[in-house]
Amino acid sequence: MNRIICITGASSGIGFELAKFFHQSNDTVLGISRTYPKDVSFDYFLCDVADESSVRETFQRIREKYGRIDVLINCAGIGLGGAIEDASFDDVRYIFAVNVFGPFLVSKHAMDLLRNAGEARIINIGSVAGEFPIPFQAFYCMTKSSLHTFSKALKMELKPLSIDVCTVMPGDTRTGFTKNRIKPPVEEDNLYRERINRSLGRMEKDEQSGKDPSSVVEAVDRLLKMKRMPVSVTVGFEYKLFMFFKRIVPERIVDYFLFRMYGK
Numbered sequence: 658m659n660r661i662i663c664i665t666g667a668s669s670g671i672g673f674e675l676a677k678f679f680h681q682s683n684d685t686v687l688g689i690s691r692t693y694p695k696d697v698s699f700d701y702f703l704c705d706v707a708d709e710s711s712v713r714e715t716f717q718r719i720r721e722k723y724g725r726i727d728v729l730i731n732c733a734g735i736g737l738g739g740a741i742e743d744a745s746f747d748d749v750r751y752i753f754a755v756n757v758f759g760p761f762l763v764s765k766h767a768m769d770l771l772r773n774a775g776e777a778r779i780i781n782i783g784s785v786a787g788e789f790p791i792p793f794q795a796f797y798c799m800t801k802s803s804l805h806t807f808s809k810a811l812k813m814e815l816k817p818l819s820i821d822v823c824t825v826m827p828g829d830t831r832t833g834f835t836k837n838r839i840k841p842p843v844e845e846d847n848l849y850r851e852r853i854n855r856s857l858g859r860m861e862k863d864e865q866s867g868k869d870p871s872s873v874v875e876a877v878d879r880l881l882k883m884k885r886m887p888v889s890v891t892v893g894f895e896y897k898l899f900m901f902f903k904r905i906v907p908e909r910i911v912d913y914f915l916f917r918m919y920g921k
């Protein structure tokens with residue numbers, strides 16, 4: 658039986674590569690985002706994951722057309738750069754609405770369709786940034802650590818219902834994420850100006866020379882072949898190593914290095 662795989666954020670970057678890969682593997686792919694991808698060879702639903710009525714209406718259409726979902730991949734997400742002191746409440750609310758409330762709303766409105774599959778899976782695309790908070794990206798890191806927590810709790814709630822949940826944590830990946838990051842303007846006389854420019858400049862360079870999105874596709878494909886998925890997986894050897902060091906090294910040492918890399 659071919660699987661029905663629903664992917665949010667399928668118009669670009671990681672979500673688009675996932676959609677293309679599973680479509681070519683003969684799964685039925687349902688892509689979701691606010692705009693269409695350049696090449697839509699799979700079924701597509703325009704939807705803003707931050708807006709509950711849009712999510713409700715989208716899953717009603719999917720319910721009528723397909724009746725079930727085997728795999729849900731919550732991939733839609735955005736970044737926000739800048740100093741905490743300068744952040745507007747609207748931008749902070751918006752990034753939480755997309756990165757945290759989006760996966761909640763999508764999972765909630767897809768749940769009966771996942772139950773209809775008998776055995777189903779939810780994969781939430783988190784980030785190593787959720788495990789290593791860095792300056793001038795505080796709110797993005799906060800959304801990803803919230804998503805990791807959401808994902809762990811959801812896994813336990815759904816365990817008796819045969820719906821397995823996993824968080825996939827990529828590191829720097831070459832996608833549209835860098836250009837789509839919200840960056841409020843920083844005035845000439847801003848106290849943090851030089852540090853913001855240095856920090857975000859370094860981050861953007863690392864992202865654009867980062868891994869190909871196919872690294873995340875391979876990780877997700879491996880997960881879907883497993884009988885039971887782990888609570889979370891980190892993508893890439895170097896990021897797995899960072900996660901290992903984080904567990905064994907005192908927190909102040911981790912903070913020291915992160916400050917030197919992104920705070921000075």
Ligand SMILES: NC(=O)c1ccc[n+]([C@@H]2O[C@H](COP(=O)([O-])OP(=O)(O)OC[C@H]3O[C@@H](n4cnc5c(N)ncnc54)[C@H](OP(=O)(O)O)[C@@H]3O)[C@@H](O)[C@H]2O)c1
Pocket residue numbers: 665666667668669670671672689690691692693704705706707732733734735755782783784785826827828829830831832833834835837864867
């Ligand atoms: N790139 C990295 O270095 C990196 C590292 C770790 C984790 N991640 C995570 O990977 C995921 C995918 O990001 P990416 O790197 O592939 O970035 P991307 O190329 O910018 O893709 C982001 C996707 O999210 C969709 N999206 C944004 N806001 C949305 C909304 N309100 N409703 C529906 N869809 C929305 C966008 O589509 P529309 O604009 O058409 O709506 C787009 O398809 C994100 O969750 C990101 O946090 C990325």
